[in-house]
Amino acid sequence: MPDDIITISAGAPASDLQPGVYEVTLVDISEPRTIYPQTGINAGKEVQLRDWTFALEDGTEVTGSASVASSPKSKTYAWLTALLGGTPPEVGQSYPKSQLIGREALATIEIDKGGWAKIANLSARPKARAAQPAPAPVAQPAAAPAGLVVAQPVAADDPLPF
Numbered sequence: 001m002p003d004d005i006i007t008i009s010a011g012a013p014a015s016d017l018q019p020g021v022y023e024v025t026l027v028d029i030s031e032p033r034t035i036y037p038q039t040g041i042n043a044g045k046e047v048q049l050r051d052w053t054f055a056l057e058d059g060t061e062v063t064g065s066a067s068v069a070s071s072p073k074s075k076t077y078a079w080l081t082a083l084l085g086g087t088p089p090e091v092g093q094s095y096p097k098s099q100l101i102g103r104e105a106l107a108t109i110e111i112d113k114g115g116w117a118k119i120a121n122l123s124a125r126p127k128a129r130a131a132q133p134a135p136a137p138v139a140q141p142a143a144a145p146a147g148l149v150v151a152q153p154v155a156a157d158d159p160l161p162f
Contacts, residue, residue, distance in 0.1 A: 017056075017060060017062070017109065017111070017117050018111075019109060019110050019111055020108075020109060021106055021107070021108050021109075022056050022057070022106070022107050022109055023056070023057055023104060023105075023106060023107075023125070024054035024055065024056055024062070024104065024105055024106070024107040024122075025054060025055050025102060025103070025104050026052065026053070026054055026083060026100055026101055026102065026103050026104075026105070027053050027054065027055045027061065027101065027102075028051075028052075028053040028101065029050055029051070029052050029053075029097050029100065029101070030050050030051040030052075030053075031050070032048040032049065032050055032068050033048065033049055033050075033051070034046055034047070034048050034049075035047050035048075035049060047067060048067065048068045049065045049066065049067055049068065050065070050066055050067075050068055050076070051063050051064070051065050052064050052065070052066060052079065052119075054105075054107060054119070062107065062109060062117045062119060064118065064119035064122075066079060072088070072091070077089065078122065079105075079122045080095065080100075081124070082105040082106075082122040082123050082124045083100055083103040083104075083105055083122075083124075084103075084124075085124050085125070085127070086123075086124030086127075104125055105122050105123060105124060105125060106122070106123045106124070106125055107119050107121070107122050108120045108121040108122075108123075
């Protein structure tokens, strides 16, 4: 394509991905990049983001961005908590990328107005349930001792003796 021609694209690539909750695996975290938002509370300010790429079970990748901020109120902290099985990270703890890649979580995915998949929420996978104990066997009634009269059930149409 020559450099002097601009072709307008359709926007987001066609995707069969539907909004919903998916099991995902973290496959990459990018190096920080700097943006300058035009709107919102950070308009005009320098903001550093990392792109987190997750793979669905079928191999489809979905990328979400999170600020490099990692305080307990940040998206990065929430995502780390999800990737750590629901256990919040300790303040001051560091996590090399190699310890995070391959971890699994549940992602709530939405499709934005432009048709792009967006990670709306990331949560921990449920812990495996402990095996339920087998039900206790039903005890059989013991035989009546000799000489003891055992009452027998009365049919509904039998006249009562009193």
